[in-house]
Amino acid sequence: MKTFKTTWRNIRRSPYQAVAAVFVMTLTFLFISFFTFLLFGSSKAISYFESRPQVTAFFKNEVKQAEIDSLKNDLMATNKVASLKFVSKQDALKIYREQNKDDPLLLELVTADILPASLEISTIKIENLSEINNMLCKNNLVSEVIFQKDVVSVLTSWTNALRSIGLGLIIVLSLVSIFIMVIIIGVKISQKKGDIEIMRLIGAGGWYIRWPFLFEGIFYGAVGAILGWLISAGALWYSTPFLASFLKGMPIFPIPLVFLFGLLGIEIMVAIILGTASSFLAVLRYLK
């Protein structure tokens, strides 16, 4: 208890250094939070796109059902198709109406005749998409093929790049935080050199002197983590309506509370590790 009191007194009596330390930690955890949100959102987006039909073939108007069934059989025979879904002209109109129910003008202009029937195809492996796409493009029944391989692969490569860059930045920021904290706690130890000498002369053991500095590092880390999380979670909460309408159809928002509080817990644990590491380094360096 006394150690906590001493820690609090050390923090209170050098407020500018305390603010600087908390600020650095807050920046680090703010970045970690935003990066985690981004990874969460992009992985959800990839899952969404992967679960969507990967190739959609639109048929010409004059195509008959028997011809379509024959094409379906040919596709299934390749053993590369995971699922096939036929969307008739009427089904297409239903989907169109559902998507544009708030815009009566658009509903009035469209009838089932002008919407093409289509076949939505998912492959077992993403590499098979090109082959299926080629097969459909060569078929006389098909007027147009929409091939989403690019969307998924681009998104995947972006997410992988983002993960690498983000992890790199997190490591760099964490190291910067540790170094700045070592300097700040080191300055505090240097300022208290006289006091430390007095405490040693009246019989204080090494850990009696070290503990308050270690707790100080943990305090800065934990406060920085909580502030960083609060700011990022607040920003996310504020922008959720806009992002949800912008990414219409993707089931990303709202981000579950369990995920947010789990992130807070993990960040506090990381903060404790960072705080302990930096204050321990400072104590080793400046308190010999």
Add this chain to the structure above:
Amino acid sequence: MIRLDKVSKQFRTGVFALSDVSFEVEKGEFVFLVGPTGSGKTTIFRLLTREALPTTGEIIVDNWDVVKLPNNKISHLRKKIGVVFQDLKLLMDRTIFENIILPLEVSGIDAIVAKKIAEEIMEKVGILSHKDKFPIQLSGGELQRVAIARALILEPDILLADEPTGNLDSTTAMEIVKLLSEINKKGTTIIMATHNEGIIEALSKRVISLDKGRLAKDTGARKKKETVSHLGPKSDNIEGEDKKLETKPRLEEKKEEDEDF
């Protein structure tokens, strides 16, 4: 209790702070350590508390070989020796109460018990009314009392007072000496470094004189027995000793009370 055997201390510059100094101090003695500035008084205190190591010689404090004491035992040694430092060494950003209670905190004494002990000792040295003030708000004599209270709070067997009257007027200086004398009467061994001839004359105590790091004179060599009998009525001639210090049994009582709870 304390034994220095052929102790020398040479600084890196080559200067000898102490040369071949030997003396013994018995339990319960009150000894004046006198000598001009630079004669080695403070060096002896630093050696006794293992703040420095001698170049040669042996130092024994209460059966502990100070020179060979492992580092992890130094804090134990320092808890046995109360020191009133020449420059007081008070923590300026802590209140008087916080300064005095510090040795108890360091020793892990329960906070409630520690508070009681600290208040009792502050009352005994006459500074209880200043407990919430900071050192900068107190006079020189009051600060000396604070330093004495802090040195005594762990009820050490030995008290080293390094020129505790150095910057004080004669009246305040005598008050401080009276206080130390009372502490000595309760059984604490005291070594007091001083320049003040008046104080030395006022108390008929053993005097160890140092000159240029050498032992110049030791009045106690022949009348040690007489000096040790501090409990006798003629221990000193300070008048007006109305305030009696009972520091010795107090911490033990508190510890027992604490254990009872």
